[in-house]
Amino acid sequence: MRVDRWETLVVALLAAVTVAASLGVDGFANGSNVGFLLLDVTEIALMALTMTLVIVAAEIDLSVASTLGLCCAVLGRLWTAGLPIETIMPICLVVGALAGALNGLLVTRLGLPSLAVTIGTFALYRGLAYVILGDQAVADLPPAYTSLATQSVGPIPLMTLLVAALAVAAGILLHATGLGRAITALGANEEAAYFAGIRVKRIKFWLFVASGAMAGLASLVFTFRYASARADNGVGLELAVVAAVLLGGVSIFGGRGTLPGVVAAVLLLAVVRNALILADVANEVLNFVTGLLLVASVLAPNLKVRLERKPVQ
Amino acid sequence: MLALREVSKSFGAVRALRGVSLDLTPGEAHALAGENGAGKSTLVKILSGVHRPDEGTLLLDGEPVEFHGPADAQAAGVAVIYQEPTLFPDLSVTENIFMGRQPRRSLGRVDRRAMRARALDLFARLGVPLDPDRPARGLSIADQQLVEIAKALSRDARVLVMDEPTAALSGPEVERLFGVARSLRDQGCAVLFVSHRLDEMFALCRRVTTLRDGALVATDVLADLTPDDLVRRMVGRDLAALFPKQDTAPGEVALKVDRLTREGVFTDVSFEVRSGEIVALAGLVGAGRSEVARAVFGVDRRDAGSVHVGGRPLRPGSPTAAMAAGLALVPEDRRQQGLVMDLSIERNIGLTGLKWGLLSRAAERARATDWAIRLQVKYANLTDAVTVLSGGNQQKVVLAKWLARRPRVLIVDEPTRGIDVGTKAEVHRLLSELAAEGLAVLMISSELPEVLGMADRVLVMHEGRLVADVPRAEATEERIVAAATGRPA
Structure with missing residues (x-):
């Protein structure tokens, strides 16, 4: 079995930083801060799950945050129009899925590179959100849902449980199913996967749909959490997700x-x-x-490969 | 002028050239003949400085030289014209000719006027009316080759190597190219002409050097040979009992291909393969054999015609449907099409058996183990990436991956290319066994001994058409080569 040292290193680093912050940063290691920390990362975590599948398949979706914004705008618009929130929520998921489907169609039917396609739809979906x-900011959302989004079970936010459940599902899909194996194989060598009867285009299409639908789900969490539906919700999140x-440790070239x-x-x-915010470190240093x-993270695997592979002739 | 003395070159276990000598003399056009895989390309690459010989020497005007790269070869006056030239499409013809060596004025500015004048001069010398100002994009392949030749002349090349230059040319274009080659020869250049077309060798060259299996067969004066003599030199080989195809009684039709056409690639290809039968598809590289296999398997679309597997029509354009119908394709390019090199042996073998739901690691392991043992794959761990295996063992993994599906029809494209002799024999024995068990095998191969030893029937393609269907009893090397080169038998 290949030992993926990078993942181990990330986990070790996470443990080390957590311990160091608990000891050295005032106010880090208490229940409400940990709850806040976990809640604050919900949307990024959700979208990172599907983004992982997309990047393993050697594609990328840079339009996720714009899709989130588009779904927020749809939610706000329909809510002010008087639709019940229970009707609006599935509509947001569908809008997200449709946005993903457009990406998927452009990539698989027209054979365009997903980087170019989703940079285009990145602007398109955000623009549509403003249209x-x-x-305006729609803030008079139903309290039942806004409080649900910030509720906790003990110190653990409810939304974190949602993330955990979806993470387990995505993990099983990627690592223990035939579909996951197919995604890995087509990301590593699309041609060989196609020759082995894997429906490369169909799988890629549905991955983009899943990515869009997940952005739709994240838009609901985002809107209720801040009790505010705005067109500029989640600007810049795609970079945090990628x-x-x-x-x-996901290879930007796919397959791993x-x-x-x-x-x-x-x-x-x-x-x-x-921890850096609590320690009053300036925002610039944070970035x-x-x-x-x-x-x-991008350099390390490359260095590893260079060290391991001796040059051929 | 330029000569090779006892040159050998190996790639891993494959000995591409063994003690080959060749003399190119000024004012002479020399042909290089041989089957696919005989070592012609390797020889060209040694002359052009791409490869360095393991043994033997290169002599330039009688002095030993070493080419450390294509630049050295160019500086020594060797120019190579390939089948498909690689020009810069957005630069003009003139700029392409003088790329990197533009005439300069003061302050390093490019002297466009002098450059253009010299380009016109070169075209006049070649006797071809090419517009020096037009961009290279859109030039026919023939014209691109002429630009390459002009480039060679501008470097004062003295040795012109033409590597299958006529494969993509029409009749008049070939005539024009030959005109240019003859005039260069008469101006004192040495020309080496590599081709599959015998009539062209006779039309252009004085002498011919024939290679077979990387070794020199003979250098002859063409005027003393008949085309049949030359074919015999190319193929004349002892057919030992290396390829033990067992006799089997062919069963029912397993694969039926009817008037299959892919425009511009192959036309009206019809044939049948019965279960228990090994049918070889022979022909020259570029005749359309692999393309037929790809279209049958659904990797490529087809424009017309039908494919039936076990009597049932096969939906076009879907490898998944082809697999469900019982078809398997071991593709030509093992590393790019056959395997996912980063994945482990067991996962590569498992790739053809993926289902939607949860995987059973135990079942995957069992499947890989069974087939790895049956095919005698030499491996340390099934979890090792396939990159660590030798070429022969990689090929066995590709075979295992397909045989694990228990196909009804197996298409193998160059099943033994680039693998060692021992493994080759194992693959042949395996194919023979499988056929005896009732598998229908379609084998594309460029190696005539393999074709003759293994096949119950030999189909021959020439320029996109099926031109011969020869039963085992009548199959001879001469007959197949004649069909493959488009000559009447």
């Missing part, structure tokens, strides 16, 4: 990566950020540290 809701996935590694990386980034971790 739908303008710059950063977490790459830091978690584990779900537990990504979960550890999401937590690591959250803990570092939280610098996040960036440093990212560069390290």
